[in-house]
Structures are given as structure tokens and as C-alpha cells.
Amino acid sequence: MLKNRLYYENPYCKTFSSSIVKSSQDTDSNSYVVLENTAFYPTGGGQPYDTGTLNGVRVLNVEEVEGEIRHTMEEVLDSTDEVVGVVDWERRFDHMQQHAGQHILTAAFVELFGFPTVSFHLGKEIVSIDLAVEGVSLEQLDAAEKLANVIIVENRLIETKWVTENELDNYSLRKQLAVSDEIRLVIIPDLDYNGCGGTHPSSTGEVGVLKILSTEKEKRKVRVHFVCGGRVVEQLHKKNRELAATSKLLSAPEDGVAASVEKLLESNHFLEKSLKEMRETILTFEAKDLLNKQEDGIVKASFANRTVQELQKLSKLLVAETADIIVLLVAESDGRLQFVAARGASVETSMKQVASAILPAINGKGGGSDAFVQGGGEPTISADELLQEMVESLEHWPSSM
Incomplete structure (x- = not known):
């Protein structure tokens, strides 16, 4: 009966004696024993199992399976019927x-x-x-x-x-x-x-x-x-250690950490905003420089460690500046090749033909519209080689305009 189990009769029981009624292995080849009675609580009702030892051998898990309480052992117990169990009292x-x-x-x-x-x-x-x-x-x-x-x-x-x-x-x-x-x-x-x-x-x-x-x-x-x-x-x-460490990093008293963090966040927000504005300014100058280097109406460039978001912004700046160009940009970053292709408002050539031509070469994926496409894939070729293939996919331009 359940109520006769030792962990119910006396939950304060730390040491007990019992006898082995079954010794076997589960489906994962873990050795376990079933005792005549036990003080080890098996997992159930939201409460985890007890741990401890049987005859000095660690009990790793305790669970009730098909009406028997199985004690999973760290190693096989010596062949003896009598065991002394010691419950990990701190855990219990x-x-x-x-x-x-x-x-x-x-x-x-x-x-x-x-x-x-x-x-x-x-x-x-x-x-x-x-x-x-x-x-x-x-x-x-x-x-x-x-x-x-x-x-x-x-x-x-x-x-x-x-x-x-x-x-x-x-x-x-x-x-x-x-x-x-x-x-x-x-x-x-x-x-x-x-x-x-x-x-x-x-x-x-x-x-x-x-x-x-x-x-x-x-x-x-x-x-x-x-x-x-x-x-x-x-x-x-734990929280005191974290508070003391944070206080030291901020050079602030512990009761002033919240105010210091708030001030730091405000400063960080200002710096992020300033950095974003600086990046936008740099991209504007970069766009003008690329426009000066265009060849036959095509603006092309390859980069290292640029995000696809930066490529998108740069291409939009370029086509907004000049309506009769095509922009081809490639970047290699974090072991991937990424690209964008965009056209100005007066260009009729679909950028989808660029994506269709190059995606197989890099085992890539991409999508977009006739005016703008983007994609990425494996670095099976260099960024410059991918850029050249993009240019070659437009070999009939501008005659197709």
C-alpha cells in the first residue's frame, strides 16, 4: 500500500534498511533495483526524485514504473539482498x-x-x-x-x-x-x-x-x-553578488545603481542615434563616390563585412540620385555571400533576371521585385566573381531598355 512506503510514514527518514526484490536494467541499459520498501521519493506530482546511496553506491534517479519503484544506480550493486539506504537530506x-x-x-x-x-x-x-x-x-x-x-x-x-x-x-x-x-x-x-x-x-x-x-x-x-x-x-x-559587481563597474554606490544605469542608458541611446546619423552621412558620400565610378550606366561594388541592410540603403540612395542606372552590390560576411540589385526609375530591365542568373552559382535563395532584388548563399565563389556574373547577366542592357 502507498501509505506504508517509508517516505510517507516518515518524511524525515534519512537512513533505512531494506532488501532487494528485483535487480534489472531498463530499456537504456541503466541498472536499477526495486526494494521491499524505500525512503527514496520517486518523481511525481511536480516534485523531483530523491538521491542518495544504497550500500554506498549513488542513486541517480528514482521513478515509479508499472507499480514498482525503480532506483537507477551509478553502478551495479553487489549481489546481496540486504541494503542500507541513505537519503540526500539536504535535497529532500x-x-x-x-x-x-x-x-x-x-x-x-x-x-x-x-x-x-x-x-x-x-x-x-x-x-x-x-x-x-x-x-x-x-x-x-x-x-x-x-x-x-x-x-x-x-x-x-x-x-x-x-x-x-x-x-x-x-x-x-x-x-x-x-x-x-x-x-x-x-x-x-x-x-x-x-x-x-x-x-x-x-x-x-x-x-x-x-x-x-x-x-x-x-x-x-x-x-x-x-x-x-x-x-x-x-x-x-546571488543578487548581492550581481549588485556589488554592477556597483563596481558603474563606480556607483549600491543604492545608486538604478540611477546610474538609467543615466548610462540615456547616454547609450544618444550615442546610438549619433552613430546612426554618422553612418547615414557616410553612406551618402559613398553613394556619390560610386556614382562617379559608374561604367555604362552600371554602378557596381563588392565589400567585406557589410550587412545586407547597408547594401539596401546604399542601393536606394543611388537609384534615388540617378534614374537611369542599375546598381549591383555584393558583400561577403560571416561565411556568406549577399547581394542586392536595383534599378533606377527610368530603367525597364527586370532585376529578377540578375537573381535568377546567379543564385544557382552560390546555392542561394533570394527574392524581390522587378525594381529590386536581394539574396544570399554559400561562398562557393569570391565576392568579385559573383559581382562579375551579375554584370554578365545584364549583357543585353541597355539595348533592352
Whole structure:
């Protein structure tokens, strides 16, 4: 029976003795054992598995498969029926804190706002719940966090009970249960009654403290990220280290970091705007220089490390300046060849013929209109060679005008 499992009988059990009833390998050739009874919690209900050792050999994973709890081992156990198990208590207690904290926070959202939790995930560093609402305000988050911590400080009893389906009417359950036999309830009196198969401490005070970190939209739900107990301290250390490092980089006191960052962003915005204006000016001069070098109405050039956006801007400047030219530009950058071809307003030759002629040579893709095309491909030939092929594709121009 489920309730006879050691992790349910005593979630504080750190060391236990049992016997091996099965030793085998899974479909991935991982060795595992099944014990007569175990204190190792298997993955389930949003809570990860326990780790530890059996006879000194590391337990890598614990999962329930077809009604048996499989302990995946780092190496094959010696052929013995008797084993001594040691649960990684730091990991186990952390999971107990986070899972109990989830019950408390979920109950706080229901108590205050009627927001139901529809899913729960206990990650390695962060815990999250998904609320079945489309938005949660900062004031609501603060209120739920405050109530959760009040409940923790009150050190309320956390009870577990095994009940039958007929007894469920005696409890105000938070949500409908998915099981009908061997029902386990986790109860925080006058607050939360919930079916749950996880491990929890015996009182809310052992959760320590709860801190909401952030939220994000998840389809039509809101995902709330939070931590409890020892993880709050870890997050505080992490954020303090980041704050101290940022303070040092900015040469600003820690309580002045936000103002310094705001000033830095304003300065960066100004510099970006200035740089953009300078680039536009340089492109204008570059366009005039290229126009002076045109041959038979064709402006052509190849570049290294230019973006296709720069090629586009340069070609538009050129055809806007002179209506009776064709512009052919090529750039090789980051291991790719890119090109643009554009025509002035008085030219009738379609630039699509340029793209059609050269794309096979570079295993490329491209598209556009009769007036402008762009594309790119592999550097199977040099930029200058590609430019020459573009020129040759226009061998009948300007007679076709």
C-alpha cells in the first residue's frame, strides 16, 4: 500500500534498511533495483526524485514504473539482498520546503483573490505555479506573498491523512482529485485541503520564508516564480553578488545603481542615434563616390563585412540620385555571400533576371521585385566573381531598355 512506503510514514527518514526484490536494467541499459520498501521519493506530482546511496553506491534517479519503484544506480550493486539506504537530506528537505511553500502560496492566492493554481513545477533553483488568470498586479503579488509569510510564521500544523472516496465530503478540497483509491490529503487547518503525494514538513514554520521573484505570461495564464527556505538565502547571495559587481563597474554606490544605469542608458541611446546619423552621412558620400565610378550606366561594388541592410540603403540612395542606372552590390560576411540589385526609375530591365542568373552559382535563395532584388548563399565563389556574373547577366542592357 502507498501509505506504508517509508517516505510517507516518515518524511524525515534519512537512513533505512531494506532488501532487494528485483535487480534489472531498463530499456537504456541503466541498472536499477526495486526494494521491499524505500525512503527514496520517486518523481511525481511536480516534485523531483530523491538521491542518495544504497550500500554506498549513488542513486541517480528514482521513478515509479508499472507499480514498482525503480532506483537507477551509478553502478551495479553487489549481489546481496540486504541494503542500507541513505537519503540526500539536504535535497529532500529543500523539496519539502518548496512543496509546502507551494501549497501555502497557492492557498493565499485562492484566499485573497480566488485565483486557482493549475500546475506546479519544482525546478533545481526556482519553483513556479501557473495561475488560471490572465493578469496579476504587483499589489496582488505583494498581498499573496505577505499572507503566505504570515502563515509560515504562525507555524501551523501540516497534517497528512489517508481517506476513502466516501470521506471526501468531510473536507473542503481545493480542487477535484484525479484518484479514487488510496487518497492522501495534505491539510493546513483553516487554510488548505488538497490531495497530494509529495513530501512536506510537519509545520509551516519549517518552510522558513517565501519570496516571489517574478512573473511571466504563459498563454492565458500567469506563471509565478518563487523560492522558499534556503533558496531565498541563495537568491539573496546571488543578487548581492550581481549588485556589488554592477556597483563596481558603474563606480556607483549600491543604492545608486538604478540611477546610474538609467543615466548610462540615456547616454547609450544618444550615442546610438549619433552613430546612426554618422553612418547615414557616410553612406551618402559613398553613394556619390560610386556614382562617379559608374561604367555604362552600371554602378557596381563588392565589400567585406557589410550587412545586407547597408547594401539596401546604399542601393536606394543611388537609384534615388540617378534614374537611369542599375546598381549591383555584393558583400561577403560571416561565411556568406549577399547581394542586392536595383534599378533606377527610368530603367525597364527586370532585376529578377540578375537573381535568377546567379543564385544557382552560390546555392542561394533570394527574392524581390522587378525594381529590386536581394539574396544570399554559400561562398562557393569570391565576392568579385559573383559581382562579375551579375554584370554578365545584364549583357543585353541597355539595348533592352
